[in-house]
Amino acid sequence: MKKRIVAAVTGKGEVVVKKVDLPELKPNEARIRVHASLISPGTEMNLVKVRRATPNKDVDFTIFGYANAGEIIEVNGDCKGLKPGVRVACMGGGGANHTNYANVPVNMMVPIPDNVSYEQAVYACLGATSLQAIHRTQVELGEYGLVLGLGIVGNLATQLAQLSGARVAAWECMPSRLKIAAKCKIRNTINFKKVDPVEATKEFASPYGADFAVLAFGGEATAALEQVKKCMKISSDTHAMGRITLVGGCTVNIIGGAGCGNLNILSSARTGPGYYDKDWEYGRDFPNAFIQFHTNRNLREIVTLISEKKLLVDPMTTHLLPLEKVADAAELLVNTPDKAMGIVLQMSH
Numbered sequence: 001m002k003k004r005i006v007a008a009v010t011g012k013g014e015v016v017v018k019k020v021d022l023p024e025l026k027p028n029e030a031r032i033r034v035h036a037s038l039i040s041p042g043t044e045m046n047l048v049k050v051r052r053a054t055p056n057k058d059v060d061f062t063i064f065g066y067a068n069a070g071e072i073i074e075v076n077g078d079c080k081g082l083k084p085g086v087r088v089a090c091m092g093g094g095g096a097n098h099t100n101y102a103n104v105p106v107n108m109m110v111p112i113p114d115n116v117s118y119e120q121a122v123y124a125c126l127g128a129t130s131l132q133a134i135h136r137t138q139v140e141l142g143e144y145g146l147v148l149g150l151g152i153v154g155n156l157a158t159q160l161a162q163l164s165g166a167r168v169a170a171w172e173c174m175p176s177r178l179k180i181a182a183k184c185k186i187r188n189t190i191n192f193k194k195v196d197p198v199e200a201t202k203e204f205a206s207p208y209g210a211d212f213a214v215l216a217f218g219g220e221a222t223a224a225l226e227q228v229k230k231c232m233k234i235s236s237d238t239h240a241m242g243r244i245t246l247v248g249g250c251t252v253n254i255i256g257g258a259g260c261g262n263l264n265i266l267s268s269a270r271t272g273p274g275y276y277d278k279d280w281e282y283g284r285d286f287p288n289a290f291i292q293f294h295t296n297r298n299l300r301e302i303v304t305l306i307s308e309k310k311l312l313v314d315p316m317t318t319h320l321l322p323l324e325k326v327a328d329a330a331e332l333l334v335n336t337p338d339k340a341m342g343i344v345l346q347m348s349h
Helices: 043-053 124-137 152-163 175-183 197-204 222-231 295-307 323-335
Strands: 003-010 015-021 029-038 061-063 067-076 087-091 101-105 109-111 144-148 167-172 189-191 212-215 240-246 262-267 317-322 342-346
Touching (some): 003 323, 029 087, 067 124, 087 101, 087 295, 109 295, 124 212, 124 295, 144 152, 144 222, 152 167, 152 212, 167 175, 197 222, 212 222, 317 323, 323 342
Parallel strands (some): 167 189, 212 240, 240 262
Antiparallel strands (some): 003 015, 029 067, 029 342, 067 087, 087 109
């Protein structure tokens, strides 16, 4: 059986490179010669941190990664017109790993336009996560909103909200991420370590107040939520109104009733309908009339916006490293988040 090289996390939280068997192609899968992959600074590095804090002696290693791009070299079954030679952006923890060869289900990959590089296309997955959050938030033209956190998902969510016609203020304290945001043409940023973000946001959204907010970071977020509530629009009966969406893996303590006024507090999970639905991943279609933005459509929209140069991803790539240096990439993300954000791994063949 043919071998492939993969990035893996050991039970002790070490990030290593392993040589493992390349599985046989399942029906409605394509084999991808991977050229690049993107490390998720949040989800994937949390696995490293958890295992370092609490080693799992029962785990040898876990293959990781869920966003890559490459070219199809083989298909098995119905791949909906995708064939060898087609360049694709891929996602999914079951296939789109940090590896030189991957087997990916048909609905978990989309073609890449000619003017989009592999290194740009790897942002499709986290872009779809951000787009799902914007759909969930129901952002409208002319609204005022705020996004908390300018990591990859927060940056992309801010750009997408701007593209939807909203006026957005983004909260961040890391100078490097604020500089990246400026390069991505994010127009309004607030360094919440230097100014009172509530007052700055009220001034920004005056005289209306914020219609929506997106929390795009992990960890304890109750204090941040309380600040956000003070920025939302207020009805004449003194109740806060609007939508607040949690797309980051944050934890909030919510008091019901008058404690949250009449806010709609939402969660946004993953990349849209279909992901983790194996029948759909392997080719089943949803009725377009009832499910408008499933995972595959969200992926297509992201690569189209990148192709049209409306969604900017290049400034987020802080490092290009070979797959064999994945351990160095992990240390950068874990230990120096102020210096590393988008680390793209490149594969040699």
